[in-house]
Each structure stands twice: as structure tokens, then as C-alpha cells.
Amino acid sequence: MAPTPSSIISLSTENPIDDFVQAAKIILKFADNILSNPNEEKYRKIRLGNPTVETKLLPIVGALECIFEMGFQEDGEYLTLPRTSPISQVKTIRDSLIQEIQKVSPVSVNGPQAAGGSVQPTRSISQPRPSTSAILPNYQQLERQFFQKIESNLSHVLKYENQGLQAKARHVIPTQHLIEKAQKSFQALAQSGNVGDIGIRDCLILELLAWFKNSFFKWVDAPPCDTCGGKPTSVGMATPTADDTRWGAGRVENYKCEKCQKFIRFPRYNSPEKLLETRCGRCGEWANCFTLCCRAMGFEARYVLDWTDHVWTEVYSPSQKRWLHCDPCENICDKPLLYESGWGKQLTYVLAFSADEVQDVSWRYSSKHSELLTRRRECRETWLVQVLHKLWNGKLSSVTDTRKQEMVNRLLTELVEFITPKSTEGQNLSGRTTGSLAWRQARGEVGTTSAESKPEYVFNLTEDEKKSKTFHIRYSCAKDEYVRMSDLDADKVVGFSSCLFKCEEMFRKEEQDWKMVYLARKERSSKSSLTWKFDFKGLKISKLEVRISSAVYEDGVISWLLCSDSTCAMLKGSNEFQTVHDLEGEDGMTITADLSGGKGDNAWQHTQLFRQSNTDLEFCPFEVKVHFA
Secondary structure: OOOOOOOEEEEEEEOOOHHHHHHHHHHHHHHHHHHHHOOHHHHHHOOOOOOOHHHHHHOOOOOHHHHHHHHOOOOOOOEOOOOOHHHHHHHHHEEEEEEEEHOOEEEEEEEOOOOOOOOOOOOOOOOOOOOHHHHHHOHHHHHHHHHHHHHHHHHHHHHHOOHHHHHHHHHHHHHHHHHHHHHHHHHHHHHHHHOOOHHHHHHHHHHHHHHHHOOOOOOOOOOOOOOOOEEEEEEEEEEOOOHHOOOOOEEEEEEEEEEOOOOEEEEEEHHHHHHHHHEEOHHHHHHHHHHHHHHHOOEEEEEEEEEOOOEEEEEOOOOOOEEEEOOOOEEEEEEOOOHHHHOOOOOEEEEOOOOOEEEEOOHOOOHHHHHHHHHOOOOOOHHHHHHHHHHHHHHHHOOOOOHHHHHHHHHHHHHHHHOOOOOOOOOOOOOOOOOOOOHHHHHHOOOOOOOOOOOOOOOOOOOHHHHOEEEEEEOOOOOEEEEEOOOOOOOOEHHHHHHOOEOEEEEEEEEOOOOOEEEEOOOOOOOOEEEEEEEOOOOOOOEEEEEEEEEEEEEEEEEEEOOOOOEEEOOOOOOOOOEEOOOOOEEEEEEEEEOOOHHHHHHHEEEEEEEEOOOOOOOOOOOEEEEEE
16 A cells, blocks of 8 residues: 555644544545546636635645645646646545545545545544644643743734834934945846846845844844953843833843953843844844834834744845845845754744734745654644634734735745745755846855856956057945946946955945945954956056055954966055056956954954945045056
8 A cells, every 4th residue: 555645644633633624625626626527727726815725725734735746836826737747646645535534434435427526424523533642742831831922922023013113213224325225236137137026125125134234233242341341251140120121121141351350231122122222132132123124114024033042034025925034143135044954953933923924934944844843842733823823814804905815815825835845955055946046146145056157257358448458447335336447338337246256255344333334354254355357368468556445453464466377466455556567468367355364253344445434435445557558
């Protein structure tokens, strides 16, 4: 006898018996219609918006999986059984379902040719059958605690809807600046002809993430001593003050400075309003404040809680019609498998909360659904499905019909997405097998596969430059754009990395308080480098001038190296032009900056390239001028 499909095992063991029988009868109806009328196209389509499908199949564990195992595939708002899919698989699922029903109660089943082809139980079923949950511990206390956690987070996310609080957030967000940057990014994608399903709002969320990570919020492992700057050591917990409690800091960490012996308190604020002021913390504070900023910018956002102690945000993309994973701590967008495949986390429950809903989104963040299920021991799966469905229906009852239909359609799309585990292969931990090349380019995350790899950029001479025998390129860190002065017909290029041949562990830092911008190593990186490459094939360098502005602090080190195929020259960073004679007569070169050194937690800031005021739109701290013989 063939083994019972896993979807049917889930369907029959993880649901109340009445729900199982009801869902099985519907699936059998689909199967019998196909077997009786294999050439009828109408029986090969299931509309996800069908009320029966919505209410009696989608909430049932294993039901949709059964339909997929029959051979159905996602097709927009429908599930479709392709002509190429073997009918034998439909019969296999049908026969297995009948066997499972017969284990519960004797049934009489009409063959495929019988009218209706439905299954009729010969006696009523009122008592629940034994299931795997019978041998598990009593869940009453665990589920009570689980529900309290859900209720607490549902209450918390309502704070993000406070219009006054959103206004406070908008006051600190450089909205217009971020919009302008997003417009430039979107225009660059449009010029490449690869916009696909990306909208300008998708580019804006990327800019908001980068600003939040690089310029607004700071990570705190242990708060520095504000008296002597010494390194503190944890000495346990302190008692919260009335003011701490007012801002949601029920936990206050206590530290002692090793140098001056001063005690330092670190309240773990849970108020997004207070976090707009303190602008520091760990992942909880980061996600809390960032989710508020998303709502303040008009994004639909969900606060995502991972039961294994991490928090992040999801933002809905209307243009892509899906929820995007956004981790402000890492400045990462749309890499849902980061935690399982990148960090090695053993995920259990991942729930997303907003004013409109709470959803179990664990399946988006795992490629190992079966393994994840074995670790979920805090509640029964059937209980969780029923609780979330009840809460969702409760939220739905208070919205307009238009909004209700919008939320239903989104949920259907999301549930279908969860059915098939994602793959990490070739996806740089993003786990995505869908989405346009342009979207991954916008995220700076083009994969390494040859078909979609972003080419290493090389400056080649245009016809005008060959005729004039000059080459002149400038980069403004304030504008974050390259301008080709020797060929003004050439398009401006946005983004420092867009014209790099190589780039390792670098990002563009914006200091909103000091109103300065520069390129720096990524936080926690010990070294980094970037390289520009120039190919002057057919012409020889007769004069070379470069401006390579850089700054070092503490014991930071920046080394500049200009190389051709046959020689190299070492340079120092300077705001002034330097004439380089060593490369005269060469027909190409690379310019490389290596950054390392620095002290303490801020070592990455002790090596800076192209530092300038964000209002200085005239001066260009990186400039290359070449005259050819």
C-alpha cells in the first residue's frame, strides 16, 4: 500500500473531526468532478475567493496542501490544474482521503461516475477521535500565556496609529530628502528598462531603512559611561522609576563603569514615542521605532515578533502585492530566510501584528517547514489557527466592505505563498525565486548566478572623449552621484557603488545631526575596500590628476593605490588635486582605497572617504582628470 501523503496526515490529525470531514468532502468533490470530467476546463480551476474555499478550506490545516498535491498550481486568484498534470495524482489523493475518513467512521463512497461524486458518512460523528495531541502535555496554561502574548502585542501596535505620534515621527524623518533619493533610484531603474513590478514607494522604503540604520538609530550592547567614557560591566537589574514605567521600561539593566566605578542605568523603553528621543537600543527598540516611522510615512506595516527573541518589521508593497521583510538593525529588505539560513536560528513561532490583523507568518521565514513544526510546543496548531482566525474576523468586522475585500485578497495571496517552502540556493539568503532583477538591483542584492549577475563596472571612453582626448569624472558624496564632465550628454549615475569595479563592506553614512556625509566601513567590520577601474584602450595617458579626499581618526588607516598593468603608485588622501606621473603612457588603471584600523565600537567611523557637508553641492571630493597623447 502506498504511504499516505503528508498533507492528508496533517489534515486528518491536526484538525477537529468535523472540520476534517467537512474539508475532505469538499476536496473529494473537486477530485471527483475532475475524474468524471477530465476534459472540462471549469473543473480544473478553483477560485480562491469562493466563500466555501475561504471559510471551509483555507483555515483548515493541510487542506490547501492536499489540493497542491493533486497537482494544482497558483494562478493569480485561482488554483489551476494544468493539462500536463497526471490525473493519477488526483485519484491518489482521493483514495487516500477516503481511507482516512473510513478510519474515523464507516462511509459509503460513490465512484467517480456517480452523480455529485460526494462522500456521505453512514452515521453522524459527534465525538472527537484520538489524535497526536492526546499524548502531549496539558496545553491549558501554555495556551493561556500564548494568548496573553498575542493580546499584549495587538494592544501595543495600536500606538502606531496615533496621529499625533505619527506627526512627531515625521518631524524627525527627512521626508523630502528620502523622497528625492527614492525618485532618483526609481528613475535609474526606469532608464535601465527593468522596473518590472517595482513602485517608487518600494524605493522609498529602502531609503527609509538606510536612513534609520545609518543616520538615526544606534545599537547599544552596553551604554557607555557618560562621565569618563569607560567600558561598563553588567551588574544585574535596577528598579524601574516612575518615569521608566511611564515609558514602558519594565526592565532596567544596571551597569558599572570599570574606570570610574559609576553606575549606569539602561531602561529598555517600549514606548515608540520615547524611542524617537533616545534613538538607541537593541532589536526590540529598533523594530518598535522603525515600525512607527513606516506608519508615519504612510506605509502599511506589521510589527513582527519571533518567539526565539528577535523583532523586525514587514511593509506591504502595493506594486508587488506582497509583504516585504524589513530588518532595520541590518538595513536588510526582502531576505526572509536570513535568520534560519544565515544566522542559524531554530525558529518556532513568528507572528506579525498590526492594527488590522495578527498572522502566523512563520512559513515565510523558514525553508524547513517540517522541522519548524516539530519545535512548536507552546500550543496546539489547531488552537492557534482557530484563535488567529477568530481575531482576524473580529478585526474584519470593523472595517469597510472595500477594505475587507482588500484584506481577504491579501490573506489568500499570503497563504498561497506559505504553501511552498522557499529555497536558499543562489539567493544570497533572500530565499526568493520571484521578483524582478530591478528589484534586487534596487536592494543592492543581485545574485551571483551568471544569468543575473551585476557586471563589475568599468569606465570606457565615449566617442566624444576619444575625439577630445580627455576624460573627466566627478563624484559628489552630498548628491551621491557621478557626473561625466568630459561628456555632458552622458547620464548622471546615482549611488556611489554604481560605478565601482569592486566594493567590500562599504556604505554611505549620513549624519543628520552634524549634517555631514561620507563613505565608511560597515559597522563591526574590521576592514573594507573599494575599487574603480578605467579602460582607455587605444589611447595613452599623458597627464593624470586625481582628487581623493579622505580622513582618519584615532589609529584608522586608509591607503590609496593607483595601478596599471605594469606599475603602481601610492597616494595620500587630499582635498587638492595630485598629479600622478607614474602612470603616464599607460592605457588603463585602477584606483583602490583600503580602510582599516580605528578604536573601540566606533572603529568603523575612524576611516572616512569623501566627507563633506550635505549642503555642499558644488565641491566633489572624488575627481579624476586624464589627458591623452
